[in-house]
Amino acid sequence: MTTSLVHTRGVGLKQATRDTGIIVKRNAMRNVRIPQLVLFATVQPVMFLLLFNYVFGGSIGLALGDAYGGKYINYLLPGMLVQTALFSSIQTAVGLTEDLAAGVIDRFRSLPIARSAVLAGRTLADMTRTLVVMTLLLAVGFLVGFDAPGGLLRTLAGICLCALFGFSMSWVMALVGLVVKTPEAANSAGFLPLFPLMFASSIFVPPETLPSWMKGFASNQPVTVLSDTLRGLILGDEFLATQSRSLSELILYSLFWIGAIIAVFAPLAVRKYRRTVS
Amino acid sequence: MSTAAVRAEGVIRHFGDVKALNGVSIEFEPGMIYGLLGPNGAGKTTLIRVLTTLLRPDAGTAHVAGVDVLANPTEARRRLGLAGQSAAVDEFLTGEENLHMIGRLYGLSKRDARKRADEVLERMTLTDAANRQVKTYSGGMRRRLDLAASMVGRPEVLFLDEPTTGIDPGSRIDIWGLMADLVDDGTTILMTTQYLEEADQLADRVGVIDDGILIAEGTADELKDEMGGSIVELSVRDADLENTLGALTSALGAGISFDAGRKLISVPAPNGPLELMAVSRTLDAASLIPTQLEIRKPTLDDVFLKITGNGESASTAAGGES
Numbered sequence A: 001m002t003t004s005l006v007h008t009r010g011v012g013l014k015q016a017t018r019d020t021g022i023i024v025k026r027n028a029m030r031n032v033r034i035p036q037l038v039l040f041a042t043v044q045p046v047m048f049l050l051l052f053n054y055v056f057g058g059s060i061g062l063a064l065g066d067a068y069g070g071k072y073i074n075y076l077l078p079g080m081l082v083q084t085a086l087f088s089s090i091q092t093a094v095g096l097t098e099d100l101a102a103g104v105i106d107r108f109r110s111l112p113i114a115r116s117a118v119l120a121g122r123t124l125a126d127m128t129r130t131l132v133v134m135t136l137l138l139a140v141g142f143l144v145g146f147d148a149p150g151g152l153l154r155t156l157a158g159i160c161l162c163a164l165f166g167f168s169m170s171w172v173m174a175l176v177g178l179v180v181k182t183p184e185a186a187n188s189a190g191f192l193p194l195f196p197l198m199f200a201s202s203i204f205v206p207p208e209t210l211p212s213w214m215k216g217f218a219s220n221q222p223v224t225v226l227s228d229t230l231r232g233l234i235l236g237d238e239f240l241a242t243q244s245r246s247l248s249e250l251i252l253y254s255l256f257w258i259g260a261i262i263a264v265f266a267p268l269a270v271r272k273y274r275r276t277v278s
Numbered sequence B: 001m002s003t004a005a006v007r008a009e010g011v012i013r014h015f016g017d018v019k020a021l022n023g024v025s026i027e028f029e030p031g032m033i034y035g036l037l038g039p040n041g042a043g044k045t046t047l048i049r050v051l052t053t054l055l056r057p058d059a060g061t062a063h064v065a066g067v068d069v070l071a072n073p074t075e076a077r078r079r080l081g082l083a084g085q086s087a088a089v090d091e092f093l094t095g096e097e098n099l100h101m102i103g104r105l106y107g108l109s110k111r112d113a114r115k116r117a118d119e120v121l122e123r124m125t126l127t128d129a130a131n132r133q134v135k136t137y138s139g140g141m142r143r144r145l146d147l148a149a150s151m152v153g154r155p156e157v158l159f160l161d162e163p164t165t166g167i168d169p170g171s172r173i174d175i176w177g178l179m180a181d182l183v184d185d186g187t188t189i190l191m192t193t194q195y196l197e198e199a200d201q202l203a204d205r206v207g208v209i210d211d212g213i214l215i216a217e218g219t220a221d222e223l224k225d226e227m228g229g230s231i232v233e234l235s236v237r238d239a240d241l242e243n244t245l246g247a248l249t250s251a252l253g254a255g256i257s258f259d260a261g262r263k264l265i266s267v268p269a270p271n272g273p274l275e276l277m278a279v280s281r282t283l284d285a286a287s288l289i290p291t292q293l294e295i296r297k298p299t300l301d302d303v304f305l306k307i308t309g310n311g312e313s314a315s316t317a318a319g320g321e322s
Ligand SMILES: Nc1ncnc2c1ncn2[C@@H]1O[C@H](COP(=O)(O)OP(=O)(O)OP(=O)(O)O)[C@@H](O)[C@H]1O
Pocket: A277, A278, B015, B018, B019, B020, B038, B039, B040, B041, B042, B043, B044, B045, B046, B047, B085
């Protein structure tokens, strides 16, 4: 009895990995078949990048002076990568609620697969899509004058770190989706936690100009830490000289945030998934 | 050790004030089709969701193919298949890809999953559409694909929630044939249906559920026998309705009912022709001429209407509490 329980209760890690892979593939196929998913996910950050660069680039560029080759785009692009990862994560909530509405989640839940596979398959596929979008954004950046002062390799490393951050945020959004249940609600509820993270951060401007009560939050919250880490990688010493943290400290702090977000939200989301009544 | 295909005891599931399931016990042997009938909102889908591990009951136990679905859901999932009330297929994948993915999730190798997908597509006559994205399918094709999906894992017990709703009569007959084949191959099926004729034709046992309670159970014939023989049905002109009901009730006693929708008066006829003759004598004596008068065997519809109380009774003392 006990042995059969151990054997049959759940599924092993090996099967969980296999199940997840199959569901990643299914979601990736959807991403390819529904071109809007990748298209709009790309158009939006590209538009932001161009608007911010050309509208604010002048004034902020003046403030930046000769730093970073005198180009605001060099300062802006790493921040836009982080913002892209943030926004893309909302698609995790939307996609999950669409699957719920279509009954696909019920089908998955009636199959003998790992509990985590449906959510992991979703968050991993979304991470892959975010990587594609960020690469496209980077390409546009190069077209409008971005010159990766830290070198291409470090830029790519930054993109990978940023994708991991997007992955962690996808787990937050998985929970949001399972709680709100409809795609419309997922869309609006998904944005809510992102706004304070986005604006009280160093995505657009250095946080020195923020009021002091906000500064403590702003300089330690994950979006700032990630943006600064990306800048440390992509802009190199010129940026790091302005920071109180070294590059390795920044990277560790980023990994801490990514790990902490996953550690808290992945179990919550899986738990919610098991109990969700559609 | 129990060998019942499905065994549930005292299953209760409430949603707020709604008592979707209010103590349902059900048990049947492998190798049969069990038909679950009930009006809208009776709790059929909720019961299926409990039995297929999608929903935890507030109380009660449930076993499918001998496996406790609450204690051991993963093992139960290996043995059951589900086609829910609405088709759960992926619009942007082809029919083949949908089934291939499910086969893979049941642990089949890529090759075996492909083979199995082709087999079930063929059985559901979807081979021609196999490589089209599901978004181009008609409603009936989706439904059939969903049924195909539920069969991929060769389940011991298959749960079909209204499998033929929205399917044209020709395809419905095909699906009946398919279900019979599955049972011949050793599968047990629990299905719900709105078409009582379907349960009559297919189901070896029938359960009637209403307001979250199983109120009758047996073979279709047993249930019909409880109706007590044949039924005399007649209709009269609207002006004569009251007089007719009055005359028949005083001559023949309780149990006479009037279906306002079909404008039909029904008289239970346990002795067949005797009651028919009594009806015609009564009408004759009162100089009432029916526009229609016939005697027929009861159908499952009659049983259903009677025990779920959806038929409007003309007499106050309608018998038949069971
Ligand atoms: N998730 C839910 N939340 C709230 N109420 C629910 C939920 N699911 C079912 N119900 C309620 O429980 C009752 C039984 O529903 P169920 O879907 O089981 O009925 P059914 O017999 O399948 O009906 P139908 O023939 O219309 O499919 C209904 O009153 C329904 O409104």
